[in-house]
Amino acid sequence: EVQLVESGGGLVQPGGSLRLSCVAFGFTFDDYAMLWVRQAPGKGLEWVASISWNSVYTPYADSVKGRFSISRDNAKNSVYLQMNSLRPEDTALYYCTKGLGSSSLTPSDYWGLGTLVTVSS
Amino acid sequence: DIQMTQSPSSLAASVGDRVTITCQANQDISNYLNWYQQKPGKAPKLLIYDISNLKKGVPSRFSGSGSGTHFSFTISSLQPEDIATYYCQQYDDFVTFGGGTRVELK
Numbered sequence: 001e002v003q004l005v006e007s008g009g010g011l012v013q014p015g016g017s018l019r020l021s022c023v024a025f026g027f028t029f030d031d032y033a034m035l036w037v038r039q040a041p042g043k044g045l046e047w048v049a050s051i052s053w054n055s056v057y058t059p060y061a062d063s064v065k066g067r068f069s070i071s072r073d074n075a076k077n078s079v080y081l082q083m084n085s086l087r088p089e090d091t092a093l094y095y096c097t098k099g100l101g102s103s104s105l106t107p108s109d110y111w112g113l114g115t116l117v118t119v120s121s
Numbered sequence: 122d123i124q125m126t127q128s129p130s131s132l133a134a135s136v137g138d139r140v141t142i143t144c145q146a147n148q149d150i151s152n153y154l155n156w157y158q159q160k161p162g163k164a165p166k167l168l169i170y171d172i173s174n175l176k177k178g179v180p181s182r183f184s185g186s187g188s189g190t191h192f193s194f195t196i197s198s199l200q201p202e203d204i205a206t207y208y209c210q211q212y213d214d215f216v217t218f219g220g221g222t223r224v225e226l227k
Contacts, residue, residue, distance in 0.1 A: 035216070037165075045157070045165065045208055047216035059215055062122070095164060105212045107155045109176065111164040 002026040002110040004096045009115030012086055020081040020115055022096030030054075030074035033099030033106050036081050038092035039114075048094070050104040051079060057104035064090075086119045093117075123148055123211055127219030133227040140196040142222045144209035149189045153213035156185055156194045159221075160205045168207075169194065201226065 008020040097108030169185040209219040
């Protein structure tokens with residue numbers, strides 16, 4: 001059974017940093033892309049970033065480019081999202097998702113439960 | 122940037138009704154169009170990928186169609202467990218979601 005478990009969320013002041021982690025179970029991790037998708041309270045879904053199976057391709061949403069960085073460790077079945085220069089508008093539930101395919105742009109066929117990031121002073 | 126316009130933003134229907142949601146892209150996205158279901162308080166689930174491919178295990182009352190810039194998602198006979206918000210998503214050029222359609226029971 002595929003399972004994605006996020007961690008690392010919390011309350012942070014504007015301008016601060018957080019590192020989200022996601023550990024995956026139940027599939028051959030290094031065969032698939034991984035993506036982060038966020039959802040602000042009461043709002044819709046917003047794609048944040050993706051990483052291909054081999055880490056070569058890492059596209060980002062314009063709203064986070066230059067501030068966030070996605071990475072993965074295939075030996076640890078884990079994907080990460082380093083978030084710097086956080087803004088109040090980054091407040092959201094951050095979902096780790098598994099790609100249907102191996103390339104960085106792919107549907108998300110499994111989702112974690114999410115980890116909440118709150119940016120506030 | 123590709124923008125996805127989803128309509129309606131909400132609808133109310135009765136059990137057994139046929140429900141259709143549309144999604145329009147502002148440029149051709151080929152077949153890179155997916156549909157997700159999100160129930161209140163839960164993570165989204167992929168229902169349909171690449172316009173019309175049903176993910177394994179998804180009931181056959183869900184279907185998708187379209188091409189180019191115009192796409193539709195249909196529930197052939199609405200069930201109580203289908204009450205949710207539905208999102209379209211393109212992945213032809215980066216990734217963009219539609220604004221969502223909340224489906225409620227009349």
